[in-house]
Amino acid sequence: xxxxxxxxxxxxxxxxxxxxxxxxxxxxxxxxxxxxxxxxxxxxxxxxxxxxxxxxxxxxxxxxxxxxxxxxxxxxxxxxxxxxxxxxxxxxxxxxxxxxxxxxxxxxxxxxxxxxxxxxxxxxxxxxxxxxxxxxxxxxxxxxxxxxxxxxxxxxxxxxxxxxxxxxxxxxxxxxxxxxxxxxxxxxxxxxxxxxxxxxxxxxxxxxxxxxxxxxxxxxxxxxxxxxxxxxxxxxxxxxxxxxxxxxxxxxxxxxxxxxxxxxxxxx
Amino acid sequence: xxxxxxxxxxxxxxxxxxxxxxxxxxxxxxxxxxxxxxxxxxxxxxxxxxxxxxxxxxxxxxxxxxxxxxxxxxxxxxxxxxxxxxxxxxxxxxxxxxxxxxxxxxxxxxxxxxxxxxxxxxxxxxxxxxxxxxxxxxxxxxxxxxxxxxxxxxxxxxxxxxxxxxxxxxxxxxxxxxxxxxxxxxxxxxxxxxxxxxxxxxxxxxxxxxxxxxxxxxxxxxxxxxxxxxxxxxxxxxxxxxxxxxxxxxxxxxxxxxxxxxxxxxxxxxxxxxxxxxxxxxxxxxxxxxxxxxxxxxxxxxxxxxxxxxxxxxxxxxxxxxxxxxxxxxxxxxxxxxxxxxxxxxxxxxxxxxxxxxxxxxxxxxxxxxxxxxxxxxxxxxxxxxxxxxxxxxxxxxxxxxxxxxxxxxxxxxxxxxxxxxxxxxxxxxxxxxxxxxxxxxxxxxxxxxxxxxxxxxxxxxxxxxxxxxxxxxxxxxxxxxxxxxxxxxxxxxxxxxxxxxxxxxxxxxxxxxxxxxxxxxxxxxxxxxxxxxxxxxxxxxxxxxxxxxxxxxxxxxxxxxxxxxxxxxx
Numbered sequence: 001x002x003x004x005x006x007x008x009x010x011x012x013x014x015x016x017x018x019x020x021x022x023x024x025x026x027x028x029x030x031x032x033x034x035x036x037x038x039x040x041x042x043x044x045x046x047x048x049x050x051x052x053x054x055x056x057x058x059x060x061x062x063x064x065x066x067x068x069x070x071x072x073x074x075x076x077x078x079x080x081x082x083x084x085x086x087x088x089x090x091x092x093x094x095x096x097x098x099x100x101x102x103x104x105x106x107x108x109x110x111x112x113x114x115x116x117x118x119x120x121x122x123x124x125x126x127x128x129x130x131x132x133x134x135x136x137x138x139x140x141x142x143x144x145x146x147x148x149x150x151x152x153x154x155x156x157x158x159x160x161x162x163x164x165x166x167x168x169x170x171x172x173x174x175x176x177x178x179x180x181x182x183x184x185x186x187x188x189x190x191x192x193x194x195x196x197x198x199x200x201x202x203x204x205x206x207x208x209x210x211x212x213x214x215x216x217x218x219x220x221x222x223x224x225x226x227x228x229x230x231x232x233x234x235x236x237x238x239x240x241x242x243x244x245x246x247x248x249x250x251x252x253x254x255x256x257x258x259x260x261x262x263x264x265x266x267x268x
Numbered sequence: 269x270x271x272x273x274x275x276x277x278x279x280x281x282x283x284x285x286x287x288x289x290x291x292x293x294x295x296x297x298x299x300x301x302x303x304x305x306x307x308x309x310x311x312x313x314x315x316x317x318x319x320x321x322x323x324x325x326x327x328x329x330x331x332x333x334x335x336x337x338x339x340x341x342x343x344x345x346x347x348x349x350x351x352x353x354x355x356x357x358x359x360x361x362x363x364x365x366x367x368x369x370x371x372x373x374x375x376x377x378x379x380x381x382x383x384x385x386x387x388x389x390x391x392x393x394x395x396x397x398x399x400x401x402x403x404x405x406x407x408x409x410x411x412x413x414x415x416x417x418x419x420x421x422x423x424x425x426x427x428x429x430x431x432x433x434x435x436x437x438x439x440x441x442x443x444x445x446x447x448x449x450x451x452x453x454x455x456x457x458x459x460x461x462x463x464x465x466x467x468x469x470x471x472x473x474x475x476x477x478x479x480x481x482x483x484x485x486x487x488x489x490x491x492x493x494x495x496x497x498x499x500x501x502x503x504x505x506x507x508x509x510x511x512x513x514x515x516x517x518x519x520x521x522x523x524x525x526x527x528x529x530x531x532x533x534x535x536x537x538x539x540x541x542x543x544x545x546x547x548x549x550x551x552x553x554x555x556x557x558x559x560x561x562x563x564x565x566x567x568x569x570x571x572x573x574x575x576x577x578x579x580x581x582x583x584x585x586x587x588x589x590x591x592x593x594x595x596x597x598x599x600x601x602x603x604x605x606x607x608x609x610x611x612x613x614x615x616x617x618x619x620x621x622x623x624x625x626x627x628x629x630x631x632x633x634x635x636x637x638x639x640x641x642x643x644x645x646x647x648x649x650x651x652x653x654x655x656x657x658x659x660x661x662x663x664x665x666x667x668x669x670x671x672x673x674x675x676x677x678x679x680x681x682x683x684x685x686x687x688x689x690x691x692x693x694x695x696x697x698x699x700x701x702x703x704x705x706x707x708x709x710x711x712x713x714x715x716x717x718x719x720x721x722x723x724x725x726x727x728x729x730x731x732x733x734x735x736x737x738x739x740x741x742x743x744x745x746x747x748x749x750x751x752x753x754x755x756x757x758x759x760x761x762x763x764x765x766x767x768x769x770x771x772x773x774x775x776x777x778x779x780x781x782x783x784x785x786x787x788x789x790x791x792x793x794x795x796x797x798x799x800x801x802x803x804x805x806x807x808x809x810x811x812x813x814x815x816x817x818x819x820x821x822x823x824x825x826x827x828x829x830x831x832x833x834x835x836x837x838x839x
Contacts, residue, residue, distance in 0.1 A: 088704035117704025126684035
């Protein structure tokens with residue numbers, strides 16, 4: 001199966017995501033301060049930083065849930081409009097730091113909601129139930145089952161999302177995001193609250209998603225997860241991008257150590 | 269707090285002292301007392317209390333209800349273990365009905381608020397031995413059931429019948445519902461009607477706690493075509509059973525129109541989760557359009573259009589109003605939306621009051637003529653297959669067609685891409701937007717479709733009531749409609765039907781309650797929301813949402829459900 005029908009990268013194609021000088025000011029607080037980020041085809045980019053660094057706000061700006069105070073965001077060369085549903089239509093999909101499934105819908109229905117923007121049957125065809133409606137509905141269900149299988153939870157298709165175990169809820173959120181046929185997936189702390197085995201399988205899942213041709217940006221606090229998975233890592237501190245580079249570069253950068261652990265005492 | 273502690277310790281003490289033989293003895297004695305009590309007179313002398321309660325040897329009046337309840341009690345005590353809750357419902361039913369009748373016989377008219385305006389009031393001296401025996405029997409049954417171990421595991425009721433018997437069960441259940449409705453319609457006296465409601469509640473709770481309802485609902489679901497066909501036949505046959513009498517046909521036509529509007533409200537509230545407190549305004553728009561273009565006797569628009577055209581027109585104009593009101597308000601969420609819709613509802617009523625040139629103000633549009641197709645007059649009595657059908661039956665059938673269309677539309681929308689998007693918005697609007705749903709547009713669509721349905725129902729209603737005036741479309745009516753949806757069960761068809769029927773039949777029956785109608789509904793709503801928040805007919809999602817007994821949402825991994833919230837940015 002294929003998760004996305006994105007074409008192979010060529011030298012001429014613009015980057016999947018290009019954010020230039022994204023700034024978000026809340027009252028007197030600058031939560032995100034002129035952040036640039038570029039994501040290429042099939043790239044996994046990690047976004048790390050201490051609590052309150054502005055990572056989630058940056059995600060919210062990318063997905064249209066917050067309107068950036070200034071800056072420009074474009075996806076495959078096209079500037080994104082502000083509305084969340086338009087951004088999702090363009091090809092960005094996200095998961096949430098604190099899981100936001102539709103708790104009283106089944107796993108399958110959750111994924112079907114993700115298909116909404118890729119389907120078009122309206123009120124009249126829902127009332128008429130013509131062949132085209134039935135075909136689209138059947139296709140949608142088949143695709144949703146496929147995605148549930150992809151994240152390894154097809155047997156829970158008919159379970160209400162609220163009754164799923166925690167790890168499955170995280171995976172269902174990813175399946176739901178994949179159902180929107182994205183070219184770029186934004187994962188906000190996909191392994192928060194997971195045990196080591198679950199984290200390992202989440203890592204596997206992220207790799208498999210990339211193999212399907214998607215680019216991924218991931219916020220995470222689990223450093224082993226970030227450094228063994230990401231092609232590039234950006235460090236956000238107090239709203240500004242402090243460092244960006246490969247895992248090794250970032251790990252050895254004294255400024256990163258300082259941001260996380262504090263400045264060494266003189267002579268110490 | 270204290271009360272519940274006492275109650276717990278009492279039932280604990282009962283459980284400790286009552287061994288199985290003792291329990292069976294107490295329960296058996298209680299059952300016998302109830303049976304004997306119901307066959308003996310409940311009043312010492314005849315003074316007009318309904319139901320021949322002075323006669324011995326047959327269970328007249330309200331005496332029938334405890335007798336029916338007690339029929340299942342021995343079975344629950346002996347044959348089925350661990351049915352504490354079901355047995356308690358039946359036992360409390362027996363006790364409650366008897367206690368109420370003792371009060372009614374003894375004090376009748378002297379009851380507070382004048383709730384019973386019929387004969388009664390001979391003092392406790394008027395209460396005969398039978399009632400006291402039944403009361404004592406009820407108390408013994410309560411004790412016996414309370415002494416059962418309270419660890420009551422949920423056991424599904426699955427008799428595993430062959431298909432033919434399943435169909436028979438469906439037929440019997442539907443027949444039972446119809447029978448219950450007919451009985452309820454025939455009971456005229458207030459005290460007996462209250463006893464009947466108490467009986468229905470106790471019997472319903474007993475069956476629900478035995479999971480019989482779950483089983484029957486599942487059967488209905490599995491054999492949907494059969495159930496629907498049977499229900500449709502019953503609805504069509506009903507006017508023929510009335511012997512030319514239009515009264516109940518009229519009531520059911522009104523219920524049907526009300527239910528059609530309630531289902532429209534169900535789209536807005538039940539599916540999309542938008543609390544609309546001014547919904548009746550759309551119904552009013554439809555009613556005014558229906559009356560104005562019907563060639564009424566006292567009207568401002570002297571144009572008569574064909575009925576079907578008027579229905580579509582009323583629905584479309586109501587939908588346009590819905591979109592106009594929705595456009596600014598649907599950017600709001602939750603409480604704000606409720607307040608603003610409430611305001612718009614009032615604006616409609618006040619406009620209808622003041623636009624004399626169109627609505628004739630407080631006089632309203634009246635004298636809406638009977639419909640006629642060719643030479644067929646809807647108002648005339650007809651002979652069909654040897655049955656005499658009162659003229660009103662024609663409107664009943666029109667209403668039936670409208671209701672069927674609206675039910676079909678609701679079911680199909682509910683199970684479609686649009687319906688899923690509405691439910692997603694209700695569940696989590698932010699996440700729905702992030703999944704590519706244009707939430708504003710879909711909320712507007714829900715508002716428009718709900719208004720469309722209300723408008724269609726309104727135009728039909730103009731013909732059912734033959735007159736339209738602003739008073740019928742106030743805040744109170746919006747609340748009643750909402751109460752019907754909540755009482756019956758949000759997001760379900762059966763709930764809207766049942767809720768509408770209850771809100772119409774109960775005031776019709778309890779004439780002495782007329783002024784206290786709202787008090788009664790208020791109490792009913794409180795009781796329902798306390799004990800069965802998902803409504804009488806439960807929707808699968810609602811049930812899951814409101815009975816959060818299953819904490820498995822947590823985790824199987826050992827991680828806390830509210831996983832460490834780190835990296836949170838000022839939002």
